[in-house]
Amino acid sequence: MEKEEAIRQLNDQVQDCRRCQLRAGCSRVVFGEGSLNGGLMVIGEGPGQDEDRLGRPFVGRAGQLLDKILESGGFSRRDQVYVGNIVKCRPPGNRVPLPEERTACMPYLKEQIAIVDPKIIILLGATALQGLIDPKAKIGASRGKWLQWEGRWVMPTYHPAALLRNPGLKPVVWEDLKQVVGKYRELVKPSHPCEYC
Numbered sequence: 321m322e323k324e325e326a327i328r329q330l331n332d333q334v335q336d337c338r339r340c341q342l343r344a345g346c347s348r349v350v351f352g353e354g355s356l357n358g359g360l361m362v363i364g365e366g367p368g369q370d371e372d373r374l375g376r377p378f379v380g381r382a383g384q385l386l387d388k389i390l391e392s393g394g395f396s397r398r399d400q401v402y403v404g405n406i407v408k409c410r411p412p413g414n415r416v417p418l419p420e421e422r423t424a425c426m427p428y429l430k431e432q433i434a435i436v437d438p439k440i441i442i443l444l445g446a447t448a449l450q451g452l453i454d455p456k457a458k459i460g461a462s463r464g465k466w467l468q469w470e471g472r473w474v475m476p477t478y479h480p481a482a483l484l485r486n487p488g489l490k491p492v493v494w495e496d497l498k499q500v501v502g503k504y505r506e507l508v509k510p511s512h513p514c515e516y517c
């Protein structure tokens with residue numbers, strides 16, 4: 321099956337999901353979006369207020385910052401990046417998703433990853449790191465260090481919302497992104513252009 325058709329069918333399935341309590345409190349399921357063939361996937365925590373309203377991931381202030389960060393590495397949702405979250409429904413008051421909510425939603429994310437088949441995954445923040453890799457992992461200790469997950473290269477870094485709260489983290493995230501650009505050139509496209517690296 322073509323990737324487009326597989327992702328469309330999964331999206332249809334997820335839109336009807338009631339596997340956890342989050343669906344009852346949100347406006348809509350935020351499935352994910354972006355390039356299916358670019359080789360890079362970004363995973364965050366869950367939809368916020370703007371995402372819940374518009375049905376798209378990372379469209380609020382943190383999302384705009386994420387797009388700028390990706391752009392500085394020569395990446396865009398249109399051409400290289402597929403964007404998703406650990407949970408697809410907004411937790412009330414933007415609280416951190418509970419372990420049982422993460423567990424309920426994880427099969428969808430794993431299927432999404434299998435369809436998109438990225439060579440590299442960027443995990444944004446502790447919830448993404450703990451949800452996909454290790455419930456006890458700390459983002460401060462893990463960021464900037466390559467991990468392997470099911471044959472894919474994984475780079476944990478800070479969530480853009482953390483950068484909005486603490487702009488002093490921006491150079492740290494930039495260092496992590498430069499590593500991603502290097503790995504992208506190694507694994508996906510040797511001629512990948514990046515204005516700053």
Ligand code: SF4
Pocket residue numbers: 334337338339340341342343349407408409421424425
């Ligand atoms: S967060 Fe995930 S598991 Fe829970 S209702 Fe929404 S789509 Fe289903």
